[in-house]
Amino acid sequence: MVERYTVAIRELPDTERPRERLKLYGPQALSDKELLAIQLRIGTRELSALGLAEHLLKEFRGLGGIARAHLEDLKRVKGVGEVKAIEIAATVELGRRIMVLEETPRPKITSPRDVANLLMPELRYEAREHFKSVLLDTKNQVIKISSVSTGTLDCSLAHPREVFREAIIHNAAAIIAVHNHPSGDPTPSVEDRKVTERLLEAGKIVGIELLDHIVIGAQQYISFKERGWID
Incomplete structure (x- = not known):
């Protein structure tokens, strides 16, 4: 038998409401029941969102059981329904992908x-x-691959401001510029060389080194570093 939970969340003091507690103390301070209640948002006529969250945790024997539950199993719980079941399943999958x-x-x-x-x-x-x-840390590990522009490469599309913006945000120690030649021939153009010179100069100013500029063609590439065009 489902235990009744008659106190609505809106009737609780601010310091006991899950959303308010999360804002005040951060998500780490909340219990499994409180976090699940925030995801559920509303309960039923018999149970508040907190009560429904508690019932779900008992029904599936904790978060692990909820994570393993099929969509149909979640939908069968009174007060969950298809929409809430889909939202719970999506949240679980996001957690898996983050892991x-x-x-x-x-x-x-x-x-x-x-x-x-x-x-x-x-x-x-x-x-x-x-x-x-390609944004790199001090150990040359990839932090992120940032898309700067699409189109014919020129100084406006590969402006240092755009190239180094993400590098600065992510505290990158160095970057490697990469672009492709749709013709399949990776031989750098005059414009490629100009862009590289501007990026080298900008890198020195912002303190983020341009390690290389690589041009990719059809199953082949040319590295400015390997060719000795970047010290």
């Missing part, structure tokens, strides 16, 4: 070939030029 991200080691760049292997599968068949910057 995978945290457990997956970040790629470490030791050579231009590492960068080419990382981006060639994505860029070699593109019909337009894509300019990306």
Whole structure:
């Protein structure tokens, strides 16, 4: 038998309401029941959101059981229904994906070939030029691959402001510029060289080193660093 929980959340003191407690103390301070109640938002005529959350935790024997439950199992619980069941399932899946991200080691760049292997599968068949910057930490591990622009590469599309913005936000120690040539020929153009010179100068000003500029073609690449065009 479901235990009745007749006190609505709005009738609780502010310091006991899950949303207010989260704002005041952060999500870490909340119990499983409180976090689940925030996700549920509303309860039923018999149970508040907190009461429904408590019932769910008992029904499935904790968060682990809820995470393993199928959508149909969640929907069968009185007061949950299809919409809430879908929202719970989506939240669980987001949690799983975050765990995978945290457990997956970040790629470490030791050579231009590492960068080419990382981006060639994505860029070699593109019909337009894509300019990306690979953000690195002090150990040359990839923090993020940032998309800067799409179109014909020129100084306006690959402006240092756009290239280094994400690097500054993410506290990158260095970056590697990468773009593709849809023709398949990775030979750098005059414009490619101009863009690289501007990025080198900007990097010195903001304190984020441009380690390399790699041009990707059809199953081949050219590295400015390997060619000796970047010290």
